[in-house]
Amino acid sequence: MRRILLLAVLGLAALGxxxxxxxxxxxxxxxxxxxxxxxxxWGSIAAQLGGDRVHVTSVISNPATDPxxxxxxxxxxRTLAGAQLVIVNGIGYDPWAPKLLAGNPVSxxxxxTVGDVVGIKAGGNPHRWxxxxxxxxxxxxxxxxxxxxxxxxxxxxxxxxxxxETKGLAAYKAEIAAIRKRYAGVPVGASESIFxxxxxxxxxxxxxxxxxxxxxxxGTEPTAKDVSTIDAQIARRQIEVxxxxxxxxxxxxxxxxxxxxxxxxxxxTITETLTPATATFQAWQVAQLRxxxxxxxxxxxx
Numbered sequence: 001m002r003r004i005l006l007l008a009v010l011g012l013a014a015l016g017x018x019x020x021x022x023x024x025x026x027x028x029x030x031x032x033x034x035x036x037x038x039x040x041x042w043g044s045i046a047a048q049l050g051g052d053r054v055h056v057t058s059v060i061s062n063p064a065t066d067p068x069x070x071x072x073x074x075x076x077x078r079t080l081a082g083a084q085l086v087i088v089n090g091i092g093y094d095p096w097a098p099k100l101l102a103g104n105p106v107s108x109x110x111x112x113t114v115g116d117v118v119g120i121k122a123g124g125n126p127h128r129w130x131x132x133x134x135x136x137x138x139x140x141x142x143x144x145x146x147x148x149x150x151x152x153x154x155x156x157x158x159x160x161x162x163x164x165e166t167k168g169l170a171a172y173k174a175e176i177a178a179i180r181k182r183y184a185g186v187p188v189g190a191s192e193s194i195f196x197x198x199x200x201x202x203x204x205x206x207x208x209x210x211x212x213x214x215x216x217x218x219g220t221e222p223t224a225k226d227v228s229t230i231d232a233q234i235a236r237r238q239i240e241v242x243x244x245x246x247x248x249x250x251x252x253x254x255x256x257x258x259x260x261x262x263x264x265x266x267x268x269t270i271t272e273t274l275t276p277a278t279a280t281f282q283a284w285q286v287a288q289l290r291x292x293x294x295x296x297x298x299x300x301x302x
Contacts (some may be wrong), residue, residue, distance in 0.1 A: 007206055033149055036083040038094045039067055040235035040274045042114065042127045042138065045280040048168055050143050051160045053153050057083075059097075063275045066247065068219060072096045081106060082162055085145050090115030091126035110145050117141045126271035127217075127272075130282075131197035139165070172282045175289035176201060185295045189233055189260070191253040195270060199243075202292075207239060216245075222252060234259050240299035242267045243292065266295035 043058030052054065059076050060067050067089075080086055080097070090113040099227040101111060114251040115121065118134040128134040132147030143161045147154035184203030185246040190196070193213040199206040206213075214224035234237050234256065242260035244253055246269040260267050268291045272282050296302070 006026040006242065009106050015125050017102045031083060033146065034083050034252075035085045035087070036080050038097045038130075039089060039135065040277065040283075041281050042087045042089065044274060045135070045139060045164075046085075046142055048164050048280065049139065049157065049160050050146060051156065053150060053156060054146065060094075060273060061277050063247065063271060063273055063277055065273070067094060067272060068217075070094070070096060072100055075138075076100065077104060080104060083109060084149055085110045085142075086113045087142070088124060089112070089128070090122075091120050091124055092122045093126035110149065112138075112141055114138055118130060125196055125214075127194040127197060130194060130270075132173075132201050134197070136165075156262045162173050164279055168280075171280055171286045172289070175286055175293065179204075179289065179296065182302055183293075183300065186296060186300060187238060187241060188229060189239040190242070191256070191259070192248060194245050194248075195243050198270075207233060216248065216253060221290060227252060227256075229261070230256055234263055234265065237263060237265065239265060241292070241295045243270060245270055245272060247273070266298045268292050269294040 032052065033050065035043075035046050035050065035054050035056045037056060037058045038060060039047055040058035040061040043056050045060075047056040048052065057079055058128045059072070059079065060070055072134070077100045080100050082263070084107075086097070086101060086109065088094055088101075088111065092096075098113075101109075114128050114134070116123075116260070118128050118131075118137050120126070120128065139161060143157050146157045150157075180201070180203045185205055187205045187207045188199065190199065190206055190213060191208075193210075194208075194217060196206060196213060208228045209229055212222045212230060215222040215226070234242070239260075242257060242265050244267065246255050249257070257267055268288075270288050271284075281288075
């Protein structure tokens with residue numbers, strides 16, 4: 001059924017995209033670069049780096065939407081066809097995006113695939129916006145693409161990047177440094193692989209079986225052995241904090257989360273996309289980091 005829907009979308013989009021085949025609209029007239037991000041966390045960063053020289057549209061922006069299962073529309077395809085720069089996550093996270101792009105080839109359009117930028121191939125953990133180091137790599141790549149598309153404004157984009165890195169991301173970087181300094185090595189549990197890159201950056205010891213994290217993230221059934229392992233970790237209080245993705249709360253996750261609360265283990269949440277949808281990338285991340293730091297403080301007394 002998904003294949004039929006996607007083929008229908010491609011067919012409808014092709015009817016409206018014929019004029020785009022000659023290439024994206026030039027910026028010589030002073031108009032902003034047209035940028036489309038598959039997900040709003042990358043879109044937020046792109047908008048802040050581009051300032052008034054770009055116009056960014058994010059395809060997935062509803063916090064209730066699961067990006068793994070997103071079904072694109074003909075409007076999405078036409079939006080991508082009109083973009084001068086498209087930012088997709090890749091690594092199997094948004095497989096609908098490259099299919100729409102392939103169905104609407106546009107001369108001169110740049111496509112930034114995050115997985116390619118950070119060197120993670122299909123099958124790896126796709127949640128690279130939870131890796132501060134990868135976020136920095138994507139920042140650099142976006143600014144480089146802006147300069148390629150609009151060379152006359154390259155100095156402006158450099159200033160935007162400097163401001164974003166030193167001011168926009170200041171609280172984000174401070175929270176990461178504070179958690180790493182005080183709580184490095186603390187054992188924690190998580191409901192899925194979305195938290196793994198951030199746990200590594202924070203120096204936390206994520207003890208949940210990797211196969212369980214991946215199964216929940218990919219929507220497959222975790223093994224009984226993995227579930228039993230996590231049950232034991234919670235029952236014996238071998239974790240200090242439980243972190244779960246509230247946008248992907250399966251029955252297993254709900255039960256484990258309730259069990260953690262019942263044992264007095266602090267629970268904190270993260271989400272896949274901006275929450276609320278109007279938040280900036282850094283405001284969203286800082287709120288989650290502060291909640292995590294508070295949970296770690298309660299658990300450890302530090």
